[in-house]
Amino acid sequence: KAGVTQTPRYLIKTRGQQVTLSCSPISGHRSVSWYQQTPGQGLQFLFEYFSETQRNKGNFPGRFSGRQFSNSRSEMNVSTLELGDSALYLCASSFRQGAFRTEAFFGQGTRLTVV
Amino acid sequence: ELKVEQNPLFLSMQEGKNYTIYCNYSTTSDRLYWYRQDPGKSLESLFVLLSNGAVKQEGRLMASLDTKARLSTLHITAAVHDLSATYFCAVDMIPNFGNEKLTFGTGTRLTIIP
Numbered sequence: 647k648a649g650v651t652q653t654p655r656y657l658i659k660t661r662g663q664q665v666t667l668s669c670s671p672i673s674g675h676r677s678v679s680w681y682q683q684t685p686g687q688g689l690q691f692l693f694e695y696f697s698e699t700q701r702n703k704g705n706f707p708g709r710f711s712g713r714q715f716s717n718s719r720s721e722m723n724v725s726t727l728e729l730g731d732s733a734l735y736l737c738a739s740s741f742r743q744g745a746f747r748t749e750a751f752f753g754q755g756t757r758l759t760v761v
Numbered sequence: 762e763l764k765v766e767q768n769p770l771f772l773s774m775q776e777g778k779n780y781t782i783y784c785n786y787s788t789t790s791d792r793l794y795w796y797r798q799d800p801g802k803s804l805e806s807l808f809v810l811l812s813n814g815a816v817k818q819e820g821r822l823m824a825s826l827d828t829k830a831r832l833s834t835l836h837i838t839a840a841v842h843d844l845s846a847t848y849f850c851a852v853d854m855i856p857n858f859g860n861e862k863l864t865f866g867t868g869t870r871l872t873i874i875p
Binding site: 647671677679681688689690691694696701702736738740747748750751752753754755 | 772794796802803805806811849851860861862863864865866867868
């Protein structure tokens with residue numbers, strides 16, 4: 647069974663640019679969440695999508711946005727990049743039915759460097 | 762706002778010794794997770810603890826949950842080098858209505874010394 651797939655694995659962008667990251671969940675998982683990991687702030691929740699709807703959002707500025715497609719694949723977009731956006735961005739998927747959900751299974755992450 | 766504290770932040774252990782990592786959280790929750798992360802790698806799920814008094818064991822690792830004390834522990838028995846990694850606890854908000862919003866601890870970087 648394939649795991650969570652994130653692309654690309656590495657990205658280098660310039661300040662002011664925008665970036666789109668992609669995440670394909672485990673087959674059958676319709677819940678996708680995004681986390682940012684930095685040495686200073688640790689792991690922080692960005693948002694969660696289920697059935698193409700954002701269900702939860704973390705404390706990040708509006709420059710961070712996401713969406714989910716009908717096949718459960720998700721994308722995350724960051725506009726007007728800042729140096730502080732340099733981080734490992736992790737996507738996780740879980741199986742959810744009603745109030746039941748499994749633990750989150752994480753992808754390998756996308757390492758974003760803003761210069 | 763849910764806060765999760767882990768201690769210690771760094772732990773250097775000799776092989777064969779026992780030790781415990783602690784995870785305290787600030788508000789009521791009934792879902793606590795332990796993850797492992799190797800350098801440059803993603804997070805690997807270790808344990809899911811869903812109720813007060815829950816105890817789970819896998820090999821040399823044992824996790825427990827005390828929801829009344831808002832405390833979870835990860836106990837390492839007779840450590841071996843392969844257990845060197847960073848360990849995170851994570852707590853889910855409630856009520857969550859099935860949604861997810863994990864708050865992670867700071868992580869404990871564990872180094873096992875031969």
